[in-house]
Amino acid sequence: MGNRDMFDFLKNKDNERTTLTIPLLPLRDVVVFPHMIVPLFVGREKSIAALESAMKSEKGIFMVAQKSAQKDEPTENDIYKVGAIGVIIQLLRLPDGTVKVLVEGKKRGIIKEYIPNEDFFMVSVEEIQDLDDKNQIKSEALIRNIRESFETYAKLSKKVHMEMVNTIASIDSSSKLADVVASHISLKLEEKQKLLEIFNVNDRLEAVYELMLGEIEIMEVEEKIKRRVKKQMEKTQKDYYLNEQMRAIQKEMGEKDEFRNEIAELEKRLKQKKLSEEAYKKVKHEIKKLQMMAPMSAEATVVRNYIDWLLDMPWSDKTENKHSLKESETILEEDHYGLKQVKERILEYLAVQSLVKKNKGPILCFVGPPGVGKTSVAKSVARATNRKFVRLSLGGVRDEAEIRGHRRTYIGALPGKIIQLVKKAGSNNPVFCLDEVDKLSSDFRGDPSAALLEVLDPEQNNAFNDNYLEVDYDLSDVMFITTANILQTIPAALQDRMEVIRLAGYTEPEKLSIAKKFLVGKEMEANGLTKDNIFFTDGALLAIIRQYTREAGVRNLEREIASICRKVAKKIATNGTNNHIRINSKAIPKYLGVPKFRHGEIEGRDEIGLCIGLAWTEVGGELLAIESSLMKGTGKMVMTGKLGDVMQESVQAALTYVRARAEKFGLDLNFYKETDVHVHVPEGAIPKDGPSAGIAVATSIASAFMKKTVRGDLAMTGEITLRGRILPIGGLKEKLLAAHRGNIKTVIIPKDNEKDLADVPANVLKALDIVFVEHMDEVLKVALGLDLKEREEFDEEASIHIPSIPVSGAVRPLENCSVKERQSYLLLDNNKYSC
Ligand SMILES: Nc1ncnc2c1ncn2[C@@H]1O[C@H](COP(=O)(O)OP(=O)(O)OP(=O)(O)O)[C@@H](O)[C@H]1O
Numbered sequence: 001m002g003n004r005d006m007f008d009f010l011k012n013k014d015n016e017r018t019t020l021t022i023p024l025l026p027l028r029d030v031v032v033f034p035h036m037i038v039p040l041f042v043g044r045e046k047s048i049a050a051l052e053s054a055m056k057s058e059k060g061i062f063m064v065a066q067k068s069a070q071k072d073e074p075t076e077n078d079i080y081k082v083g084a085i086g087v088i089i090q091l092l093r094l095p096d097g098t099v100k101v102l103v104e105g106k107k108r109g110i111i112k113e114y115i116p117n118e119d120f121f122m123v124s125v126e127e128i129q130d131l132d133d134k135n136q137i138k139s140e141a142l143i144r145n146i147r148e149s150f151e152t153y154a155k156l157s158k159k160v161h162m163e164m165v166n167t168i169a170s171i172d173s174s175s176k177l178a179d180v181v182a183s184h185i186s187l188k189l190e191e192k193q194k195l196l197e198i199f200n201v202n203d204r205l206e207a208v209y210e211l212m213l214g215e216i217e218i219m220e221v222e223e224k225i226k227r228r229v230k231k232q233m234e235k236t237q238k239d240y241y242l243n244e245q246m247r248a249i250q251k252e253m254g255e256k257d258e259f260r261n262e263i264a265e266l267e268k269r270l271k272q273k274k275l276s277e278e279a280y281k282k283v284k285h286e287i288k289k290l291q292m293m294a295p296m297s298a299e300a301t302v303v304r305n306y307i308d309w310l311l312d313m314p315w316s317d318k319t320e321n322k323h324s325l326k327e328s329e330t331i332l333e334e335d336h337y338g339l340k341q342v343k344e345r346i347l348e349y350l351a352v353q354s355l356v357k358k359n360k361g362p363i364l365c366f367v368g369p370p371g372v373g374k375t376s377v378a379k380s381v382a383r384a385t386n387r388k389f390v391r392l393s394l395g396g397v398r399d400e401a402e403i404r405g406h407r408r409t410y411i412g413a414l415p416g417k418i419i420q421l422v423k424k425a426g427s428n429n430p431v432f433c434l435d436e437v438d439k440l441s442s443d444f445r446g447d448p449s450a451a452l453l454e455v456l457d458p459e460q461n462n463a464f465n466d467n468y469l470e471v472d473y474d475l476s477d478v479m480f481i482t483t484a485n486i487l488q489t490i491p492a493a494l495q496d497r498m499e500v501i502r503l504a505g506y507t508e509p510e511k512l513s514i515a516k517k518f519l520v521g522k523e524m525e526a527n528g529l530t531k532d533n534i535f536f537t538d539g540a541l542l543a544i545i546r547q548y549t550r551e552a553g554v555r556n557l558e559r560e561i562a563s564i565c566r567k568v569a570k571k572i573a574t575n576g577t578n579n580h581i582r583i584n585s586k587a588i589p590k591y592l593g594v595p596k597f598r599h600g601e602i603e604g605r606d607e608i609g610l611c612i613g614l615a616w617t618e619v620g621g622e623l624l625a626i627e628s629s630l631m632k633g634t635g636k637m638v639m640t641g642k643l644g645d646v647m648q649e650s651v652q653a654a655l656t657y658v659r660a661r662a663e664k665f666g667l668d669l670n671f672y673k674e675t676d677v678h679v680h681v682p683e684g685a686i687p688k689d690g691p692s693a694g695i696a697v698a699t700s701i702a703s704a705f706m707k708k709t710v711r712g713d714l715a716m717t718g719e720i721t722l723r724g725r726i727l728p729i730g731g732l733k734e735k736l737l738a739a740h741r742g743n744i745k746t747v748i749i750p751k752d753n754e755k756d757l758a759d760v761p762a763n764v765l766k767a768l769d770i771v772f773v774e775h776m777d778e779v780l781k782v783a784l785g786l787d788l789k790e791r792e793e794f795d796e797e798a799s800i801h802i803p804s805i806p807v808s809g810a811v812r813p814l815e816n817c818s819v820k821e822r823q824s825y826l827l828l829d830n831n832k833y834s835c
């Protein structure tokens, strides 16, 4: 600044004390230090007058703080004595009359006296020189300390610009340093004033340092407090957040109320339902457990399901049988045609039950070929006794757990099928049809038949234990009915608990009646047809039975009738409902295509070496053609057609018999030596076994050797011994039905089977010419028209020596055989013939 020279009056000349007479500017709340440039706003008239006066002379002014800022009109006593002698650098008059002035402190000064003046304070001021300390080391130490602390202070305070730190570092004069620092730290007015009044530089440095440290400490504590408060704030905020979240969770759990309601609901259900005592306790216990659980947890769901199962089971609900025995009979008659014996047996069973009032009787087991009405009779029994009906198909069930359920510990565990179906029935005394027990199988997962044993044993089933249910369930009021195609594969222990009722299959007239009375009506209804729309003639139904089905039951017959009904329904739907369609035998191929079977095919084919045997299969009886052929060779025997061991032995026995009787047959004794015999039984792909084709094979071989034809309208069955005796066979009824179906005229059967004819329908017996035989010679007589000598002449001992071949033991009907014997017969394949 160029005009600085004007202030030369302030220069210290030879340390002489200078006294000045200059205007005084009283300051509110601020202490101006030397070396400090301060902007000031001046409003008071007196102050403005002082400034104006200063401006007129050399711009010198003395700035002193007021002791109290509040005083607008301070007197001499209100003003400190020590201040800063300064100069005005700039003065600006503002439009509102106030003045903004920039002043610079130059030196310390002390008021000597006030010079009387009307307009402002005029004072005589003595300039104060700094008192330099001799202790340079202390001074230096203080300077360093101050510089260091100032940096800390600047950092902490944030009000001091960091540039100031550099400025401070570059100040050499210790006095100036003390003043600059003092002006920059925030101190109370009194403290600042005190600093201004310390003239010894070292003392001032020390005081500044002390104050600054005090400030620093305060600021550090402040900082600490701030941090703590912030932390506290954060914690409070966290707490708030958590609380909010908790509230949200609780809201979710407002389902808690729902849960409470649910528990109350379960308790109510428990009160209303009559459970077994064990089950009651269990449910009570489980509800208690449930209460302790989180409502939405997986365990709670498991427990809930379990309680539901227990509460849903029909523990004491049962249906009353309102029907008298007579009414039951009527219902059975309504549902099924024929089956006289079956119905009779069922009625007996019901009669006993109504007397003993408890279901302790044996389990009924309906055995017979497919489609004979086993399942539907079981259903009819339910109707006749006013019970619910449930059915469990055991075909392919190989896991015990399917019967008995899984333990609750398994994920997704459920009770077994028995309990599931009883629940479905909704009463504890349904008719429970265990369908196809013969198809039950077992593997590594356990033996389901073992579980069934418990179910079917009247001594045990009042406390049936399901793995899932855990508590015992009383099955003793359930009426179990089982069905099977064959008995052989049913485990012996199971068979032991059952009373077998056989449904052998229907004759042609029976089928016709069933079709007329039941199947046609049923299918018409199912397809939306009425009597006005469609009519089947007897001829048509017979044609379907003969040419489109070959079965023991009526399932295919039903299917074919359904097929015709569907086609008629389509026709009527397109052509209008007033169409009446009459189905006669000629119309059948139009609906069902070319006939599948040639009725009467067997008839009339008298051939050499071809004899018709009768087989028993699990799907009913069958006709079995047995062919023998001779060719040049070395006396070998060939057998084809998948013959089982027993049947092969039977063929051997038949050949031996023929050879043994060669002489009687008028054959050369060595007739077989250059001849090979081939016995074949079509259909080649179906396995066949059993000894009962013996006489048919022998007839076929004898016919081939003697070149005599066998009657084509003849069929036969019977086991043969090496000496030509004929042993009885099993499955006679089915075999005779098959013969009847196949249009056979004459049937040869063992004399010992005569008693079995009681089971055979009268019309079959009437249609067939049945010949009873005891010896093979009698068979050949009928079949080949051979007239052999009387049997008595045949000396059994003296006949050619033939090593005896064990063919088979005494033959009894299958169901009379021991299990072991039966197993050697095992007919695992549906299409296996037992001859
Ligand atoms: N005597 C009958 N009177 C009336 N309908 C019958 C008679 N026999 C069988 N049916 C009918 O034949 C159909 C087949 O019967 P069902 O299903 O009971 O045979 P199934 O013996 O159980 O055969 P599968 O061994 O194949 O189970 C049913 O629609 C049934 O109503």
Ligand SMILES: [Mg+2]
Pocket: 374, 375, 376, 435, 483
């Ligand atoms: Mg069935």
